[in-house]
Amino acid sequence: MPTRRPAAVPVALLVAVAAAALAGVGATTARADTSTVSPSAGLPWADPQHRSPLEQVASTIASHIAGRPVTVRCEGATDWTKLTRERGVNPELELGYVGVTVTTSGGSAPAISTETFTELSPVTCSGLQTFAQAAAKPTKCSPLVTATTVVQTTKQVTTRVKVDLGPDPKRPGKRRTTFRTVTKTVTVPLQVMTSTPGPAVPCYTGGLNDPGRTPTFALASSTKAYIDSYATMAGALETLAHEALHLGGVAGGTTRGGTAFGDPRAEAKAECGGMQWMAWVAEQLGATHDDAVALAQFRVTWVYPSARKNAPLYWSADCVAGGALDIRTDRSQPWPTGLS
Ligand SMILES: [Zn+2]
Structure with a gap:
């Protein structure tokens, strides 16, 4: 029975984007973005042995989060459709899963055995590979500076x-x-x-208390299409962390036969923990710290709230700084970051 998660919670976004307040641009000179998967690497699911460059990097990341050696498998569209149908889940909505075997015997609590690998969808692996390969991350913007x-x-x-x-x-x-x-x-x-492109800054500049009706991005020209692609990128990073937490033992749900097993709050814990890990994941894939924080804050501010209605199993009121689902080891860091 797969411990599964739905596709990225839809982000309700309007077209207009607020112009950025660019105060303090250039105040800190963060280290530059780096490419962590060769730009010449093939498709992430091209190796039948699941040892593509991205799968290796993602496996190292997932093992760290899971606290045990685990592997990440990327699948192309054909295999993904086949695998998810075998599991009885929707290949269009699914972003990744970890297989769990539930054994019931007599009156004792069901025994759970979690697989040591996660399967990730083409959308998730494409997003991770695009992000990892980029020497200048697609989540960075260079607003024009007029002088x-x-x-x-x-x-x-x-x-x-x-x-x-x-x-x-x-x-x-x-x-x-x-x-x-x-x-x-x-x-x-x-x-x-003169107007020239200024230093690259995180595109999302709204922080945790973005007051607008749409996310605040560093370029006034940011389009709905760009914001959607940004949300997809953030979703891929979060999915890797989410599935890694399942691999680490955060498991529970209801079997197709209707048997409840494990932790009934497993999905809410994996989703909330995934958001707290995603900044670290972004940095492992070559993002600068400020951009990694921005991605996590975008996710928690603009995507997570809609889960309350659209995916209630994945949402919890305890997923706040200092709440019961706050698993950060360094709480001096801005929510939802502080894991490493
Ligand atoms: Zn899950």
Whole structure:
């Protein structure tokens, strides 16, 4: 029986995007983004042995979160459809799963055996690979910086100058003079407005208390399509962490036969814990710390609240800083980060 999760909780987003308040841009010079999977790597599900570069990196990440050696398997569309249908779940909605075997005997509590690998959907693996391969992460933006500079220009000016023609024969002791018009080149300062891409900053700038009706992004031109792709990227990072927590023993639910097993709050714990791990996951895939924090804060602010209605098993009122589902080891870090 798979411990499963639905596709990314839909984000209700409107088209308009607020212009960013870019105060303090460049105040910190974070280290640059890095590529953690070769840009020349093939499709993440191309290796039948599941040892693609992305699968290896993701397996290392998942093992750390799970606290035991586990592996991540990426599947292409055909295999994914086949595998999920065998499990009785929807290949379109599913982002990843961990298989769990539930054994019931007599009157004792069902025994749970969790597999040591997770299967991830094409959407999830594509998102992870795109993110890992990018030397400049697609979640970073370079807003234009407008500056006034002074450039020196030249122009021709004509002036009248007095010219000495020598002694005046009619007036002893005096000299003759006349005026001539001459042209000369002078330098003139000119103010010029320039707009150039500024330092790369996290695209999501809304933090935890984004007041708008749409997420605040660092580029006023951010489109709904971009915000959707950003949400998909955040979802892929969170899915890896979510499934890794299942692999680490966060398991429970109801079998197809209707038998309840394990922890009834398993999905809420995996989802909440996944959000707390996702910034660390992003950094392992080469993101800068500020961008990793922004991704997690976007997820908790703009995606998670809709789960209350759309995926109630995955939502909990205890998923707040200091709440019962706060598993962070460093609570001095901004919610929902602080795991490493
Ligand atoms: Zn789950």
